[in-house]
Amino acid sequence: MKINVIGLGYIGLPTSLTMANAGFQVIGTDYNKKIVEKLNKGIVTFKEDGLEDLFNNAIKTGNITFTTEYQKVDYYIISVPTPYDKFSKKVDATYVVNAVKDVLNVCEDGATIIIESTVSPGTIEKEIKPIINKKVNLVHAPERIIPGNMIYELKHNSRTIGADSKEIGEKVAEIYGKTTDGEVVVTDIKSAEMTKVVENTFRAVNIAFANELAKICSHDGMNVYEIIRICNKHPRVNILNPGPGVGGHCISVDPWFLVGDYPQIAQLINAAMHINDSMPEFVLKRVSEVLEENNITDYSRVGLYGLTYKENVDDYRESPTLQLLEHQKEHLATPLKVYDPYIKEDIVSNQYHDLHEFLKDVDVVIIMVKHQEIIDNMNLLKDKIIFDTQNVCQLPNVYKL
Numbered sequence: 001m002k003i004n005v006i007g008l009g010y011i012g013l014p015t016s017l018t019m020a021n022a023g024f025q026v027i028g029t030d031y032n033k034k035i036v037e038k039l040n041k042g043i044v045t046f047k048e049d050g051l052e053d054l055f056n057n058a059i060k061t062g063n064i065t066f067t068t069e070y071q072k073v074d075y076y077i078i079s080v081p082t083p084y085d086k087f088s089k090k091v092d093a094t095y096v097v098n099a100v101k102d103v104l105n106v107c108e109d110g111a112t113i114i115i116e117s118t119v120s121p122g123t124i125e126k127e128i129k130p131i132i133n134k135k136v137n138l139v140h141a142p143e144r145i146i147p148g149n150m151i152y153e154l155k156h157n158s159r160t161i162g163a164d165s166k167e168i169g170e171k172v173a174e175i176y177g178k179t180t181d182g183e184v185v186v187t188d189i190k191s192a193e194m195t196k197v198v199e200n201t202f203r204a205v206n207i208a209f210a211n212e213l214a215k216i217c218s219h220d221g222m223n224v225y226e227i228i229r230i231c232n233k234h235p236r237v238n239i240l241n242p243g244p245g246v247g248g249h250c251i252s253v254d255p256w257f258l259v260g261d262y263p264q265i266a267q268l269i270n271a272a273m274h275i276n277d278s279m280p281e282f283v284l285k286r287v288s289e290v291l292e293e294n295n296i297t298d299y300s301r302v303g304l305y306g307l308t309y310k311e312n313v314d315d316y317r318e319s320p321t322l323q324l325l326e327h328q329k330e331h332l333a334t335p336l337k338v339y340d341p342y343i344k345e346d347i348v349s350n351q352y353h354d355l356h357e358f359l360k361d362v363d364v365v366i367i368m369v370k371h372q373e374i375i376d377n378m379n380l381l382k383d384k385i386i387f388d389t390q391n392v393c394q395l396p397n398v399y400k401l
């Protein structure tokens with residue numbers, strides 16, 4: 001059985017490799033020539049624990065090839081981005097629609113198109129079904145893997161398969177069952193769409209709760225981490241970690257789909273998203289208080305540690321640091337200095353690529369991301385004023401959220 005995986009990004013690449021390792025014949029397609037060339041040279045295109053091994057094993061099986069062309073096969077897996085429209089907050093399904101159109105140009109009747117990209121409930125009915133001009137089966141199998149632990153989760157997570165017919169759903173479930181030891185649940189398409197968005201919304205709302213607690217505690221001189229630590233000893237309480245904001249292409253995006261589609265109803269979700277979005281500004285406000293307390297007026301010696309949206313990944317999409325810098329541009333003339341061990345190219349001004357150089361040029365360090373590097377090198381900060389948004393620094397001279 002042949003599978004064509006469309007889109008070789010953060011989800012498509014590991015998915016195609018896992019499928020190949022499970023014994024399927026896989027062709028990975030991406031219209032970005034550079035990605036395909038790199039993969040064909042044996043270079044993995046992003047950093048992720050275990051990805052290189054997965055890649056090397058898949059190549060050894062001889063089951064996988066990479067190309068820019070769409071293929072004539074039995075199964076297609078579409079894993080392309082689904083951003084949201086900043087004004088309407090609704091899902092922008094353009095990439096998925098285009099990928100399906102391209103598949104329809106090459107596939108034969110009887111083929112099955114599995115959409116892994118996250119879409120809001122009803123998108124497949126409203127935007128994909130009207131363009132279907134062949135007898136193909138449409139399935140939604142929303143991806144669920146978490147960056148930082150993707151390879152483990154691909155092998156162990158439960159999967160949701162949404163299909164119009166139980167028979168097709170079961171067939172696709174059988175394929176996914178060969179890649180994961182988690183339960184594979186079959187449902188209808190709209191329910192599958194909804195479950196995925198709900199999962200990420202659940203997390204967004206819970207992070208917002210922790211962030212709001214951080215603001216309340218900060219306002220009234222309480223230690224939010226102490227409060228959460230104690231509350232979480234209750235058998236039915238499990239509060240997440242407050243932080244400098246929410247980034248990435250999932251939790252900071254998907255809940256907006258529900259706000260966009262159900263604006264009158266999704267009140268709690270809307271409030272939660274605004275709370276998370278307010279955190280970079282809150283960090284900036286807290287930092288200005290710290291500077292004032294220390295009689296520092298020169299922002300040019302303030303540095304942000306971390307640019308990625310979370311620890312130990314190289315993905316900086318929608319990252320809290322980028323959000324903070326956007327906000328800072330509007331309010332402060334002096335640009336802050338920035339360093340991240342995972343970002344090799346220059347993406348912002350005043351960016352450093354060496355930790356020691358960075359530390360030489362700053363007196364105040366704002367820990368935005370808890371990369372293992374800074375946890376292992378915390379002693380290098382002992383003479384700095386530290387603002388730790390991640391609660392990882394135990395040094396005496398540290399300020400927290």
Ligand code: SAJ
Nearest residue numbers: 144145146199200203240241243246247248250251309310
């Ligand atoms: N964050 C906090 N506090 C926390 C946890 C996270 O502030 O307690 C922040 C992170 O720093 C980051 C953001 O939230 O900026 C999101 O990080 P994350 O690790 O919670 O999740 P993602 O976006 O990397 O991956 C999520 C996962 N969804 C859920 O856990 C419900 C993953 O399983 C999905 O596959 C992924 O979204 C996706 O692609 O949709």
